[in-house]
């Protein structure tokens with residue numbers, strides 16, 4: 001296919017992020033990609049992606065970026081911060097939705113997150129502002145999919161890789177409450193395949209996306225100890241103590257774990273059913289854990 005015959009994708013946020021890296025690998029072979037985010041990423045250059053340096057919060061007029069664009073995928077979001085930070089980014093994205101409506105964009109994909117407890121949905125800027133963008137997409141005239149994946153795993157993820165590293169270093173791990181709530185981790189490469197499928201669909205809808213297995217959290221953390229060849233050792237915290245510990249870490253400037261993430265986990269809303277409709281099965285988490293654990297062992301023999 002000549003490059004002019006390729007559909008043109010505008011990727012907002014993410015060329016260097018966890019999801020963005022997987023999206024680039026998935027789409028680069030047969031799409032022309034224009035990518036907007038703030039920091040340069042070498043892989044984009046290697047893949048022939050057109051990078052436009054930009055902060056989505058500060059773009060007043062998106063028409064130039066949207067020129068010739070067939071599909072938009074929006075990944076840009078922050079993990080933490082004050083309301084004004086989220087408000088500025090949400091406003092920039094609302095302008096993007098508005099300009100996409102008149103620019104002839106064929107399909108719009110918004111990366112969102114699963115349901116959270118009502119207090120977080122209303123009171124946490126991370127969620128309340130994201131839902132503003134989701135609602136604007138859903139009430140626009142665009143053909144859209146709002147994709148709400150659960151926790152993702154992949155190289156350098158902020159969940160399983162961090163948990164594994166913590167266990168390898170400290171040989172113990174906190175157990176939040178009874179650990180009987182659920183998590184269904186989804187491989188980031190599978191999310192990229194889901195996005196490709198959602199790009200080709202025509203219906204306006206919101207879809208959740210879980211991985212192939214709905215783990216009991218405690219069984220998943222036991223598995224982390226197992227792949228590291230260590231006996232499972234926990235220090236147990238009450239649900240309230242768990243949120244307090246995360247809030248303390250947060251106050252000390254750590255980005256390891258945020259209090260809202262613990263609350264969300266404890267609320268048992270992250271064990272989403274597997275996404276259906278892909279041509280290959282979703283990846284299970286075990287081979288990924290084995291690879292990560294082996295890498296850790298090679299880096300620290302005897303550690």
Ligand SMILES: NC(=O)c1ccc[n+]([C@@H]2O[C@H](COP(=O)([O-])OP(=O)(O)OC[C@H]3O[C@@H](n4cnc5c(N)ncnc54)[C@H](OP(=O)(O)O)[C@@H]3O)[C@@H](O)[C@H]2O)c1
Pocket residue numbers: 012013014015016017018019020036037038039040054055056057074075076077078089111112113114148149150151152153
């Ligand atoms: N990770 C998960 O487990 C998970 C689960 C469910 C949903 N999600 C959603 O998936 C999306 C991507 O998440 P991720 O984990 O890939 O995040 P990430 O690794 O933090 O990447 C976020 C990307 O967005 C870009 N970005 C951030 N603020 C921006 C701004 N103001 N303007 C332009 N670009 C900006 C960053 O690039 P620059 O620094 O170069 O700007 C970065 O490439 C988010 O919407 C997130 O809510 C993630």
